[in-house]
Structure formats: structure tokens, C-alpha cells
Amino acid sequence: MLFLDITREQLLPLMPKGGRCAEIGVASGAFSQKIRESVAPSRLHLIDPWVHQADTAYAADENNLAQAEQDARFRNVTAMFAPQVADGSVVIHRAFSADAARDIPDGSLTFVYIDGDHTTDVVRADLETYSRKIEDAGFILGHDYANHPGARAQNMGVIEAVNAFVMDTDFDFVFLTRETWPTYVLARPGNAHLASVMGALLMMSVKMTEVTGFPHTTRFSQSIVRLGDTVRVLPRFEPVAR
Template sequence: MNYFHKTFNKNNGESPVQLGLKRNQLYHHFNNMGLKVGAEIGVATGKNALRMCEQIPDLKLFCIDPWEYYEKNPRVRHWQENYDQAVEKLKPYNAILVKGYSEEVVHNFEDGSLDFVYIDGNHMFDFVMQDIILWAPKVRKGGIISGHDYYNFRNAGVVDAVDAYIKAHKIEEWYLTSDKTPSWMWVK
């Protein structure tokens, strides 16, 4: 029985389990689980990565983002400023900033080498699904596969991608935070 099941599941197995936590409280529980090596896909200015580093002492965090103009997401105009902010915020921590697209960078990681992954990159269905498919094997058994923005907005496909993956892989218990823009997760 996993930590989140023992701590939060009061639904008799119905998913998603509402954690009653905000995203900024989630990483405290990652720390309680002993998760010390993680990757965040889609880092932008490093705000969420900073939260992770602050709440998980001794965390080794791979921060993966292209930090460049991206024609499939032209709204990201200030990528150099975002990168500079991330560098500055994460300087005191064991955060390794990796410039590159997640589907290319993933091949630098061995299967089972991560305690968790947090997916917050391109929110279009194909990209979310691709990130889950490519990064899930990199997480060890008992680790966490997670991400951000489980709600319907603009042309985002996070909800559909997460739901499809969960159904296809018969994941029986998974979790949501109670933020306005919820995080989703399950234990591998």
C-alpha cells in the first residue's frame, strides 16, 4: 500500500482521490516518501522548481525546458528572460538546468532512474501524452508520475491525455490537488 493511499484515500478506491492539498504543499509529501531525484518538464522561470527544491532537502532536480522560441507555442516570447530567472532562482540548489525538448532529452535518462517526474510542458494533447509515455519508464517503481493543469482551458489537452493514459494502463488509484489549476499524479 502506497504512502498516498494510506494518507489520503478515504474514497474506498474511487479515483481521482482529492488530496485536499495545494500544489505548493505536495512536495512536502514527496519529501516524506524519500523522493530525492526528480525531473520537471517545462520549467519556464523556475517558480515551481524552486518550491520543489525548498521543500525537498537534498533534492537533485533536472529542470528540462527548451528555453527558446517554439513555433508550436508562440506565446513563449520571453524565453531568455525565463531562463535567466530560473538560473538565478535555482542557483543555491542541486538543480541541473537542461536546455532541450523533453522528447529528445529523455534518452539521457535510464529507466527507473528518477523518483518522480512532474510534467508541465506543452499542454496540447499529443505533447502531454508523449511526455507521459516517454517519461513514465524513467520513474522507479513506487515513484510518482505527476503533472500540472488538470482542467479544461483554451485548446489544452491535459485532461484528455491523462484520462486516456490512466484508462489504457488501468491505473486504479490516482490523485488531484485542490488548486484552481490542479496537479495530477499516481504512484507507479
């Protein structure tokens, strides 16, 4: 795995252009716009139920807004992407990811960006379901591979879900961005696009660190460091205790 000193916005343009992709968890559509601008997808599936979820493990998530605000977000996203919905390059699914999957053919996506319900069981289910949706040379990306106190307070379990998925399947953990809310990238071995992504990273002189045995024998965690008024989230890699 390569730990990349870039943001998710800088990572996006390295993904294959012009393909079909999906974003699970759209919220106000800010990152959906970045996906459109960066990779000009021929079709972008935007998946979000825009519903308040009161009695679930997701209840504490800061994006679990009241229903009136969810409705407002949905209206804004619909207005924002009206031209693309009309020409068929954007499809809005007001649905949970498990239900929207029925409308997306297997093997049809260049990449998926998983950023919906961040609890361990739902992320694991999204990984299982949407790994079948991507093409052989496709990528699984996802947000919030984080376990600092801000992530734990929202009951996020992305790290646990992704690690278990990688250890149980043939997917490799290829990249992780160095951010407070990191984005991970998974790919099947021999992915035909990986060489060009690596070439682009080298051309950009991106600072990167190779972490071997990840996540099988090396794990990631984040700790908080306070320097006066400044609070920093520090990434840490350490061997798995045997």
C-alpha cells in the same frame, strides 16, 4: 481516486524526500524552488527549451513568450540555481522533454512533474516517455488537469491525455487537487510510498472525497459560475455516458 482539498504546494512535501526528480516545463523556476524546498532532492532535472514556438498547437499557451523573454527566463533560472548546479544537485536541460529524456536513465526518478507543452499529444508523449523514467514506487505528477474556458482557450488537453494514459496502462489515478489548475498524481498499483502519503494526509486532516471508477466510469469537468463580480470555477464529477 481521492479528490484532495489542498494546493500543489501542500502536496509536494508528501512526496518522498532526498530522491531524484524532474520538472518538465520550468518557466521562471518558481515551482522548481518549491520542489527543492519541499523534498530536498539529491538531483533535480529542470527541463525547458525556453524557446518561442510559433507554428505548433502550443502557440496559444500563455507561457509561449517571445524569444527575448524566454532567454531572460533562462538566464534567471541559471543564476537562481547556480550553487546547486555547481554541487550537482540541479541539472538544467535547455531542451524539449523528448530530447532531455535521453540524458535521464530509466527507473531513476522518484517523481516527475509534467508541466510543459499542455496539448494532448505532447502530454501523452511525456507520460509515455517519463513513466519509464520513474522507479517502481515512483509517482507521476502533472499540472493543469483542467478544461474550463481559460484552459481551452490555450488549447490545453491534459485531461484527455491523462485519462487515455491511465486507461491504457497499469497506472492508477490516485490524487487530484481541488484547484482551478489542478495537479494529478498517478502511481503503479502497490506503490510502497502510498501508505505513508495517506497517513500524512490523515494527520493533516485534509478534506478528501473518494471518487470511484476514475477515470474509467467517472469523469471530471469544470464549469464557471458567476456570483455578482465573483467568478468561481466549480469541479464536477459525473458518470461516463454509455
